[in-house]
Amino acid sequence: MSVASQAPAYIRSIMPYQPGKPISELAREMGIPEASIVKLASNENPLGMSAAARDAAKAALCEGARYPDGSAFSFKAALCRKFGVRAEQLVVGNGSNDILEIASQAYLAPGLSAVFAQHAFAVYPLATNARGARGIEVPARNFGHDLDAMAAAVAADTRIVFIANPNNPTGTFLPGEQIEAFLRKVPGNVLVVLDEAYTEYLEDEQRYDSIAWIERFPNLLVSRTLSKAYGLAGLRVGYAIAHPEVADLMNRVRQPFNVSNVALAAAEAALGDNEFLARSADINRRGMAQITEAFATLGLEWITSAGNFVTVKVGDAAAVNQALLRQGVIVRPIGGYGMPQWLRVSIGLPEENARFIEALRQALA
Numbered sequence: 001m002s003v004a005s006q007a008p009a010y011i012r013s014i015m016p017y018q019p020g021k022p023i024s025e026l027a028r029e030m031g032i033p034e035a036s037i038v039k040l041a042s043n044e045n046p047l048g049m050s051a052a053a054r055d056a057a058k059a060a061l062c063e064g065a066r067y068p069d070g071s072a073f074s075f076k077a078a079l080c081r082k083f084g085v086r087a088e089q090l091v092v093g094n095g096s097n098d099i100l101e102i103a104s105q106a107y108l109a110p111g112l113s114a115v116f117a118q119h120a121f122a123v124y125p126l127a128t129n130a131r132g133a134r135g136i137e138v139p140a141r142n143f144g145h146d147l148d149a150m151a152a153a154v155a156a157d158t159r160i161v162f163i164a165n166p167n168n169p170t171g172t173f174l175p176g177e178q179i180e181a182f183l184r185k186v187p188g189n190v191l192v193v194l195d196e197a198y199t200e201y202l203e204d205e206q207r208y209d210s211i212a213w214i215e216r217f218p219n220l221l222v223s224r225t226l227s228k229a230y231g232l233a234g235l236r237v238g239y240a241i242a243h244p245e246v247a248d249l250m251n252r253v254r255q256p257f258n259v260s261n262v263a264l265a266a267a268e269a270a271l272g273d274n275e276f277l278a279r280s281a282d283i284n285r286r287g288m289a290q291i292t293e294a295f296a297t298l299g300l301e302w303i304t305s306a307g308n309f310v311t312v313k314v315g316d317a318a319a320v321n322q323a324l325l326r327q328g329v330i331v332r333p334i335g336g337y338g339m340p341q342w343l344r345v346s347i348g349l350p351e352e353n354a355r356f357i358e359a360l361r362q363a364l365a
């Protein structure tokens with residue numbers, strides 16, 4: 001009997017996460033210089049890091065021999081100031097992916113279940129399956145979450161409902177009133193993980209105050225990240241805001257030093273750089289218009305997105321993706337999300353968007 005066969009069946013049946021192709025890998029495969037490649041595959045910030053975050057990271061690097069502050073005191077204090085919450089409500093993660101994992105670790109086990117939507121972020125089924133829990137996938141409505149159906153799908157053994165708003169990879173958005181109505185409907189003993197990885201990109205009229213709801217709904221956990229609008233995807237920082245008792249449980253099961261000192265320092269500096277955040281949202285807004293106008297010109301169907309990416313129907317997406325790769329443009333095929341005719345493209349700098357549009361035109365010709 002092989003040693004691999006000894007792992008639990010629920011581990012052996014996990015489908016690995018498929019990340020965006022790294023620039024270095026495509027350069028190797030195609031024999032082309034890395035500098036000629038445009039990567040719009042992982043919803044990264046095309047502006048890079050803010051200068052404030054980079055300086056803070058550099059300074060922290062010199063303390064690399066010391067363990068980081070496992071309690072993330074200083075970063076949490078910055079979060080408290082920014083959001084008017086208490087430190088006991090916070091959990092800091094190695095990216096918000098870590099937050100999703102820690103919540104699953106704290107609440108899921110064999111014999112229990114989690115509810116999430118069809119076409120929702122791939123980490124929800126991954127984190128659920130890794131705990132031996134049952135995933136309940138609720139059919140999407142117009143590619144977005146069907147909250148009524150999700151509330152109806154909550155079973156006696158359900159411990160977590162995952163909601164992505166906006167959702168990745170579809171970019172669909174749920175107005176705040178709908179989420180609030182959902183919270184009123186769901187039993188108070190079910191943890192609702194509201195994943196707001198793209199919340200900083202929302203337009204003013206779309207904004208809603210989910211953090212304020214925690215008081216009324218102690219079963220709500222708001223998950224945020226520094227990876228997208230804050231430009232720190234490579235450093236890995238995310239955080240949860242929740243009821244202190246929920247945060248306490250999660251802090252017991254997370255790794256004691258789950259976020260590096262460099263990441264914590266950069267995150268704290270990034271959090272205070274509102275000018276960078278505004279610039280990120282602005283370049284995203286203009287890039288979204290540039291790319292969707294091109295889709296319209298090409299006669300392509302796309303899903304209106306509230307994030308820093310947009311998903312477009314191209315037919316044989318695997319073939320179109322290959323044609324894009326040959327032109328040095330990396331986007332994300334989402335066949336693994338049950339959308340084999342669609343590609344997800346991250347919004348880049350104007351010249352990167354233009355490269356993508358021209359490559360797509362060629363690929364479809």
Ligand SMILES: *Cc1c(COP(=O)(O)O)cnc(C)c1O
Pocket residue numbers: 043094095096097098121164166167168195197224225226227233236237238
């Ligand atoms: C990108 C993303 C995350 C996680 O990103 P981290 O880099 O781990 O913070 C979480 N949720 C959604 C919906 C995402 O798209």
